[in-house]
Amino acid sequence: xxxxxxxxxxxxxxxxxxxxxxxxxxxxxxxxxxxxxxxxxxxxxxxxxxxxxxxxxxxxxxxxxxxxxxxxxxxxxxxxxxxxxxxxxxxxxxxxxxxxxxxxxxxxxxxxxxxxxxxxxxxxxxxxxxxxxxxxxxxxxxxxxxxxxxxxxxxxxxxxxxxxxxxxxxxxxxxxxxxxxxxxxxxxxxxxxxxxxxxxxxxxxxxxxxxxxxxxxxxxxxxxxxxxxxxxxxxxxxxxxxxxxxxxxxxxxxxxxxxxxxxxxxxxxxxxxxxxxxxxxxxxxxxxxxxxxxxxxxxxxxxxxxxxxxxxxxxxxxxxxxxxxxxxxxxxxxxxxxxxxxxxxxxxxxxxx
Amino acid sequence: xxxxxxxxxxxxxxxxxxxxxxxxxxxxxxxxxxxxxxxxxxxxxxxxxxxxxxxxxxxxxxxxxxxxxxxxxxxxxxxxxxxxxxxxxxxxxxxxxxxxxxxxxxxxxxxxxxxxxxxxxxxxxxxxxxxxxxxxxxxxxxxxxxxxxxxxxxxxxxxxxxxxxxxxxxxxxxxxxxxxxxxxxxxxxxxxxxxxxxxxxxxxxxxxxxxxxxxxxxxxxxxxxxxxxxxxxxxxxxxxxxxxxxxxxxxxxxxxxxxxxxxxxxxxxxxxxxxxxxxxxxxxxxxxxxxxxx
Numbered sequence: 001x002x003x004x005x006x007x008x009x010x011x012x013x014x015x016x017x018x019x020x021x022x023x024x025x026x027x028x029x030x031x032x033x034x035x036x037x038x039x040x041x042x043x044x045x046x047x048x049x050x051x052x053x054x055x056x057x058x059x060x061x062x063x064x065x066x067x068x069x070x071x072x073x074x075x076x077x078x079x080x081x082x083x084x085x086x087x088x089x090x091x092x093x094x095x096x097x098x099x100x101x102x103x104x105x106x107x108x109x110x111x112x113x114x115x116x117x118x119x120x121x122x123x124x125x126x127x128x129x130x131x132x133x134x135x136x137x138x139x140x141x142x143x144x145x146x147x148x149x150x151x152x153x154x155x156x157x158x159x160x161x162x163x164x165x166x167x168x169x170x171x172x173x174x175x176x177x178x179x180x181x182x183x184x185x186x187x188x189x190x191x192x193x194x195x196x197x198x199x200x201x202x203x204x205x206x207x208x209x210x211x212x213x214x215x216x217x218x219x220x221x222x223x224x225x226x227x228x229x230x231x232x233x234x235x236x237x238x239x240x241x242x243x244x245x246x247x248x249x250x251x252x253x254x255x256x257x258x259x260x261x262x263x264x265x266x267x268x269x270x271x272x273x274x275x276x277x278x279x280x281x282x283x284x285x286x287x288x289x290x291x292x293x294x295x296x297x298x299x300x301x302x303x304x305x306x307x308x309x310x311x312x313x314x315x316x317x318x319x320x321x322x323x324x325x326x327x328x329x330x331x332x333x334x335x336x337x338x339x340x341x342x343x344x345x346x347x348x349x350x351x352x353x
Numbered sequence: 354x355x356x357x358x359x360x361x362x363x364x365x366x367x368x369x370x371x372x373x374x375x376x377x378x379x380x381x382x383x384x385x386x387x388x389x390x391x392x393x394x395x396x397x398x399x400x401x402x403x404x405x406x407x408x409x410x411x412x413x414x415x416x417x418x419x420x421x422x423x424x425x426x427x428x429x430x431x432x433x434x435x436x437x438x439x440x441x442x443x444x445x446x447x448x449x450x451x452x453x454x455x456x457x458x459x460x461x462x463x464x465x466x467x468x469x470x471x472x473x474x475x476x477x478x479x480x481x482x483x484x485x486x487x488x489x490x491x492x493x494x495x496x497x498x499x500x501x502x503x504x505x506x507x508x509x510x511x512x513x514x515x516x517x518x519x520x521x522x523x524x525x526x527x528x529x530x531x532x533x534x535x536x537x538x539x540x541x542x543x544x545x546x547x548x549x550x551x552x553x554x555x556x557x558x559x560x561x562x563x564x565x566x567x568x569x570x571x572x573x574x575x576x577x578x579x580x581x582x583x584x585x586x587x588x589x590x591x592x593x594x595x596x597x598x599x600x601x602x603x604x605x606x607x608x609x610x611x612x613x614x615x616x617x618x619x620x621x622x623x624x625x626x627x628x629x630x631x632x633x634x635x636x637x638x639x640x641x642x643x644x645x646x647x
Contacts, residue, residue, distance in 0.1 A: 042497070042500065043497060043500075043507070046490065046494070046496070047490075049490070049493060050490035050493060053490065053491075054489055103513070103514075104514070107515075108514075110514075110515070111514065114516065114519065169475060215515075215519075216479070216515065216519075223513075239454065243419060244419040244454075245419075246419075247418060247419030247422075247451075248419050248420065251420040251421060251423075255371065255375075255621065256367075256368050258625070259367060259371050259624065259628060260368070262628060262629055262632075263362065263625075263628040263629065263631070264361075266629045266632065266633070267636050277629065277633075281626055281629070284625065284626060285622075287388050287390070287590040287622075288388060288619035288622045288623065289593075289619045290385070290619055290623060292386075298388075299388050299390075306571060306574045310574065311571070311574045311575050311578050313571075314571050314572055314574070314575050318572070318575060
């Protein structure tokens with residue numbers, strides 16, 4: 001076992017033992033055993049594993065580029081298919097990235113309003129708790145109002161450019177929230193003029209509430225604007241117009257093969273095959289709308305077949321698979337299953353080094 | 354030149370028959386009453402008996418992609434519609450990346466349909482449903498749900514990057530015990546098992562309804578039989594029966610695709626049965642003929 005394999009084996013063992021103990025141990029060990037909370041950082045550990053899993057996507061992409069890119073560069077057999085694959089890959093990546101970046105832009109714009117709402121609430125909380133801050137409350141409010149002025153103008157532009165078919169509930173909600181924000185801002189401005197210490201703190205909570213509604217309204221209108229854009233039309237064409245129907249078509253092909261195979265291979269040659277055919281016909285007839293023309297009892301017969309003999313057989317298969325899975329997991333855990341460590345010589349024999 | 358033989362019908366003729374069997378009802382919008390599905394009735398009853406309560410929600414996983422859209426999307430539509438009619442807040446989620454677009458399109462479609470049917474009534478994002486989007490991590494993310502004291506903290510933002518705490522559904526902290534219903538629609542092997550295994554604590558397990566593709570029905574029955582599942586939608590036939598139950602309760606409801614697809618598949622099943630019988634009869638006659646010739 002070389003250094004790399006040893007490292008993988010150690011990491012595999014530690015990963016396995018962590019998840020095993022996290023699952024079997026109580027949330028907190030008894031005080032006699034030190035009261036240790038084993039799963040205290042489970043979320044962080046899980047996120048780490050999820051991040052490692054996400055790297056697999058990048059590895060897949062690199063592998064695709066390597067395999068198909070080399071075919072194209074060296075003009076090997078199937079280069080045209082590889083070119084089509086990579087072209088589709090890049091086109092889909094470009095459109096998806098465009099979709100993602102655009103939605104992130106809208107989310108960020110709404111996020112700025114939410115941040116200002118949070119700032120407004122924070123000013124109120126700090127003022128109520130009489131925390132001593134470097135910047136006095138009135139000055140913090142002035143900063144908030146200055147930041148809000150430009151945002152309000154931006155939202156007004158978004159509302160003015162909303163698509164014509166914007167649902168009334170969306171535009172009305174956003175317009176009402178904008179009006180409420182304007183009123184609260186005007187109230188705050190006049191209060192600041194009259195009272196330099198700013199005592200009217202509840203108005204900050206009202207402002208925060210109207211800003212959150214405004215953020216949601218802006219997000220909806222931005223999304224509606226994007227819906228009628230060229231980028232969205234291109235994405236929809238590729239995803240909903242090509243990808244979804246192609247995916248469904250691939251699955252639908254199964255139906256054709258099954259019917260063709262059923263006609264050719266479902267021949268009664270023995271008692272067992274007769275039994276299987278009768279069961280299959282009952283199950284099929286019992287779930288289709290036309291059963292009532294044959295017998296009203298067919299759904300019940302189908303149910304019995306599924307609940308009794310079929311469930312018993314499947315349960316046995318599941319138990320068998322689970323035991324095999326456990327055995328396999330133990331082999332992986334202790335790195336006995338050498339195939340998974342890229343050791344070709346061991347992989348060929350399926351044994352350990 | 355090969356002789357035409359009934360015992361060995363050209364596969365292209367079979368394919369043509371399948372196309373006709375499937376296309377005819379779809380093109381003519383021909384529907385027929387679906388077969389009764391007791392497992393779908395159990396799911397319907399489970400949703401029907403769930404009361405919308407403040408601070409409670411249903412957790413609905415769309416773990417399907419375009420491949421199984423015909424069955425799973427129809428199932429998701431009818432169950433989501435039922436939840437919306439009952440005003441049960443729904444938390445939508447997916448552990449399959451290709452399900453992401455369906456998390457957006459299905460609620461929008463149902464919302465438009467319900468608002469047309471019920472003028473004056475409104476179904477709102479954030480109040481009636483929340484879309485958590487696709488979350489990577491498979492069973493790891495499912496394991497984190499029962500441990501979470503507040504799902505708004507665990508997931509933090511929705512699919513549109515809105516902080517969950519800003520949405521009305523999450524105004525009060527939602528943890529596993531506040532999830533009154535767990536629903537999952539999938540055609541994928543492995544995704545369903547992780548909910549059965551991990552979506553529970555020692556003293557609480559939400560009622561669980563599952564929608565599977567026709568291929569995985571026998572496997573799903575073992576969980577229905579053991580009581581780990583309280584309701585099941587068996588492929589498109591289950592969705593069609595659920596749709597029929599909804600129409601019985603809400604007669605003004607617009608017709609959906611489930612009945613149409615189910616009728617088409619029913620005719621295709623009849624064709625398959627006819628072909629199997631036909632294939633056996635022709636094989637029998639050719640055997641007898643061969644014997645006679647000998």
